[in-house]
Amino acid sequence: MLAIVYPGKISGKVAAPPSKSMTQRAYAAALLHNGTTIIHNAGNSDDEQAALNMALALGAEIVERNDDRIIIKSSGVCPAEDIVNCGESGLAARLFTPIAVLSDKQLTITGAGSLTARRMHGFEETLTALGIVISNFSGNLPITVKGPIHPRPISIDAGAGSQFLSGLLFALSYAATEPIVIKVESLSSRPYIDLTLDVLKQFGRVVTHSNYKEFYIDPAQFSHTETVEINIEGDWSGAANLLVAGAIAGSITVSNLNIHSRQADRAILDVLRDAGALISTDGNEVSIATAKLTGFGFDATHSPDLFPILSVLASCCMGDSTITGVHRLFNKESNRAESISELLQSFNVPFSIEDDVLCIEGVQQLQGTIIDSYNDHRIAMAGAIGALCANGPVDISEAGSVNKSYPHFFNHLSLCGVKVEIKDN
Numbered sequence: 083m084l085a086i087v088y089p090g091k092i093s094g095k096v097a098a099p100p101s102k103s104m105t106q107r108a109y110a111a112a113l114l115h116n117g118t119t120i121i122h123n124a125g126n127s128d129d130e131q132a133a134l135n136m137a138l139a140l141g142a143e144i145v146e147r148n149d150d151r152i153i154i155k156s157s158g159v160c161p162a163e164d165i166v167n168c169g170e171s172g173l174a175a176r177l178f179t180p181i182a183v184l185s186d187k188q189l190t191i192t193g194a195g196s197l198t199a200r201r202m203h204g205f206e207e208t209l210t211a212l213g214i215v216i217s218n219f220s221g222n223l224p225i226t227v228k229g230p231i232h233p234r235p236i237s238i239d240a241g242a243g244s245q246f247l248s249g250l251l252f253a254l255s256y257a258a259t260e261p262i263v264i265k266v267e268s269l270s271s272r273p274y275i276d277l278t279l280d281v282l283k284q285f286g287r288v289v290t291h292s293n294y295k296e297f298y299i300d301p302a303q304f305s306h307t308e309t310v311e312i313n314i315e316g317d318w319s320g321a322a323n324l325l326v327a328g329a330i331a332g333s334i335t336v337s338n339l340n341i342h343s344r345q346a347d348r349a350i351l352d353v354l355r356d357a358g359a360l361i362s363t364d365g366n367e368v369s370i371a372t373a374k375l376t377g378f379g380f381d382a383t384h385s386p387d388l389f390p391i392l393s394v395l396a397s398c399c400m401g402d403s404t405i406t407g408v409h410r411l412f413n414k415e416s417n418r419a420e421s422i423s424e425l426l427q428s429f430n431v432p433f434s435i436e437d438d439v440l441c442i443e444g445v446q447q448l449q450g451t452i453i454d455s456y457n458d459h460r461i462a463m464a465g466a467i468g469a470l471c472a473n474g475p476v477d478i479s480e481a482g483s484v485n486k487s488y489p490h491f492f493n494h495l496s497l498c499g500v501k502v503e504i505k506d507n
């Protein structure tokens with residue numbers, strides 16, 4: 083699919099899509115929970131569907147599903163199949179692999195598209211230390227695993243990402259019969275761990291930690307209720323694109339956002355404030371309007387998904403901006419250090435990468451161009467928002483990639499007055 087986005091003003095109000103990170107966690111917890119889970123406002127992006135498929139393949143059952151809620155019943159991990167597929171979702175792979183081995187059945191976990199090229203850091207050492215037999219694994223999916231997991235104290239290095247630690251926290255919280263400690267050497271994407279702990283808590287599994295260095299799982303502190311009800315909040319990562327659009331090209335109100343959310347990408351508000359955008363909040367609504375924007379400095383080590391859209395914001399500011407955390411970009415849907423560099427080159431924006439820092443010289447007006455999205459949803463969305471400040475239309479290749487996290491993205495832009503043409507190719 084090709085999307086052509088025309089320069090112009092944005093104005094209007096849209097609701098943020100449901101949080102992909104939270105929906106996926108809710109499905110993992112619903113699988114592990116012995117009882118019924120009622121999930122309100124779950125998302126329907128490809129990644130969320132991939133997580134639901136994993137939960138179903140590993141033993142959960144849908145009792146009821148409509149637009150507002152999905153009811154899932156489970157009695158724990160009990161795989162129905164030998165091969166389970168995570169789609170293109172990095173989180174589904176890293177969350178459900180340690181969960182799957184609560185069963186003793188040999189399973190092959192596969193993925194699709196870009197996921198099969200992404201490294202699964204820590205799988206080999208940690209899963210082996212937990213008694214799992216691994217075969218057919220060369221660092222990326224597929225992986226064949228044979229449980230059951232033997233809970234014991236472990237150390238993990240989560241410097242390359244937090245997702246596998248989230249998976250271990252889920253798995254060990256349900257597998258442990260004695261207190262155990264997980265030691266963490268370094269941790270990137272820290273707020274995603276807060277989100278994991280938050281969801282576990284809603285299922286009666288309170289896991290504590292000392293400054294994210296040691297996590298304490300103590301089954302004696304856990305409680306159980308048959309039915310758990312969980313509400314999925316709006317997605318700050320998807321909303322960040324719309325909020326930046328308001329800041330660079332008019333005004334926008336995004337509803338369905340929890341201002342006090344633990345989501346990493348809520349940090350977009352701090353950056354927009356720093357850059358000088360006009361911001362107001364009212365309950366669950368955030369309104370942003372264009373003002374004179376100036377360069378900003380932001381460390382995105384713990385919110386790496388903001389990098390693409392922040393690059394566009396920086397391009398539209400007066401003066402220089404710096405975004406730290408380039409090392410967090412290599413193992414995503416594309417090598418985002420490369421895809422962002424190409425995005426900036428296409429828009430004719432001067433930039434440099436100095437060690438871990440992306441330095442961007444704002445130009446305010448971007449060049450109408452062709453953007454290679456690398457089939458990466460966050461590059462496609464950032465390219466579309468950049469188009470609003472371009473001197474001509476912007477063609478975005480493989481724009482259907484937005485389905486990975488935000489299927490209604492282009493509809494929402496159109497609803498806010500942006501001219502978008504979609505061509506199937």
Ligand SMILES: O=C(O)C1=C[C@@H](OP(=O)(O)O)[C@@H](O)[C@H](O)C1
Pocket residue numbers: 102103104173242243244245248270271274386387
């Ligand atoms: O736990 C999550 O929901 C996520 C964690 C982050 O990954 P890393 O922890 O690998 O940085 C983020 O980039 C990803 O989109 C979602």
Ligand SMILES: C=C(OP(=O)(O)O)C(=O)O
Pocket residue numbers: 129170171172173174387414415460487
């Ligand atoms: C990196 C992302 O997701 P995942 O790692 O779950 O594929 C993302 O949504 O930008």
